[in-house]
Amino acid sequence: DADVTQTPRNRITKTGKRIMLECSQTKGHDRMYWYRQDPGLGLRLIYYSFDVKDINKGEISDGYSVSRQAQAKFSLSLESAIPNQTALYFCATRSWGGYANTGELFFGEGSRLTVL
Amino acid sequence: GENVEQHPSTLSVQEGDSAVIKCTYSDSASNYFPWYKQELGKRPQLIIDIRSNVGEKKDQRIAVTLNKTAKHFSLHITETQPEDSAVYFCAAHQKWGSARQLTFGSGTQLTVLP
Numbered sequence: 001d002a003d004v005t006q007t008p009r010n011r012i013t014k015t016g017k018r019i020m021l022e023c024s025q026t027k028g029h030d031r032m033y034w035y036r037q038d039p040g041l042g043l044r045l046i047y048y049s050f051d052v053k054d055i056n057k058g059e060i061s062d063g064y065s066v067s068r069q070a071q072a073k074f075s076l077s078l079e080s081a082i083p084n085q086t087a088l089y090f091c092a093t094r095s096w097g098g099y100a101n102t103g104e105l106f107f108g109e110g111s112r113l114t115v116l
Numbered sequence: 117g118e119n120v121e122q123h124p125s126t127l128s129v130q131e132g133d134s135a136v137i138k139c140t141y142s143d144s145a146s147n148y149f150p151w152y153k154q155e156l157g158k159r160p161q162l163i164i165d166i167r168s169n170v171g172e173k174k175d176q177r178i179a180v181t182l183n184k185t186a187k188h189f190s191l192h193i194t195e196t197q198p199e200d201s202a203v204y205f206c207a208a209h210q211k212w213g214s215a216r217q218l219t220f221g222s223g224t225q226l227t228v229l230p
Contacts, residue, residue: 033217040125042205042220043160050215058217090159104150105218107159 002027004108006091012114019078021111023091032074033092033105034058034066043090049074081115088112120208122221129196130229137224139206140188146208149182149189150218154203163204164191196228 004025013019023032034046045058047066055066063085067075078085091108122139129135139149150165166173166180166189173180177196182189189208193200203225207218 035220040222042120042122042222044220045217048217056215059219104162104165105152105160107161109159 004091004093004106006089006108006111008111009109010112012116013081014116015080015082017081017115019081019113021076021089021091021113023074023076023108025072025091025093025106025108027093027095027106029093029095029106030071031094032068033094034064034074034076035090035092035107036060037088037090037110046076046089078113081113083115086113086115120206120219120221122206122224124224125222126225126227128227128229131196131198133196135193135196135200135226135228137191137204137206137226138188139190139208139221140186141208141219142187143208143210144184144187146210146216148209148216148218149180150207151180151191152205152207152220154205154223156202160205193226196226198228198230201226201228 007022031050033048035043037043044060046064047058049055049068052068065077089111092105094103094105119142147168151163152160153163154160164175164178164180166182177194179192203223205223206221209216210219
């Protein structure tokens with residue numbers, strides 16, 4: 001089955017370390033997203049990308065950067081991790097088309113990051 | 117920017133009863149309103165969505181209603197079952213960067229008691 005895969009699934013790191021979360025997909029979708037989930041805050045958009053040359057900031061991009069290495073790969077980096085970046089991170093994809101950039105988001109299984 | 121407020125944050129119902137979750141949004145230009153279900157330890161999955169040119173949509177035991185004038189939309193689950201227990205997120209489209217993207221509500225933990 002076509003899927004969205006995130007690595008690592010769990011990571012514990014220390015303040016100041018550089019961390020990369022990777023996302024790959026076999027759905028053939030061109031649109032990829034990174035969301036952060038915190039209890040009581042829902043899912044907040046960090047970055048999104050329509051193709052390898054089109055990357056956009058979301059609601060909470062400060063402290064994060066991304067790289068779209070190929071249509072199927074979208075990585076999220078924390079250059080210098082801090083404790084309030086402890087959260088569950090989701091990658092998601094969506095196909096182009098549909099009405100006004102709408103349509104189903106397909107999420108990966110999530111990457112739980114703990115920054116000590 | 118747009119806020120999407122979701123209530124209640126927790127909801128417990130007896131099996132077989134109905135559950136209603138409500139959301140309000142602030143961006144009058146929003147035109148797409150999906151609902152996602154996240155079971156414990158799992159990824160969010162779309163369960164139903166509605167567009168602004170429609171006032172109500174049903175899919176078996178699930179329905180969503182939209183009131184564009186009041187800027188609120190609701191999820192209705194009838195004849196609830198234990199497998200309906202999950203966190204439910206509403207969302208609305210908002211413009212971030214060059215295009216409209218989803219802004220999610222804070223989630224509702226629904227517990228269906230047997």
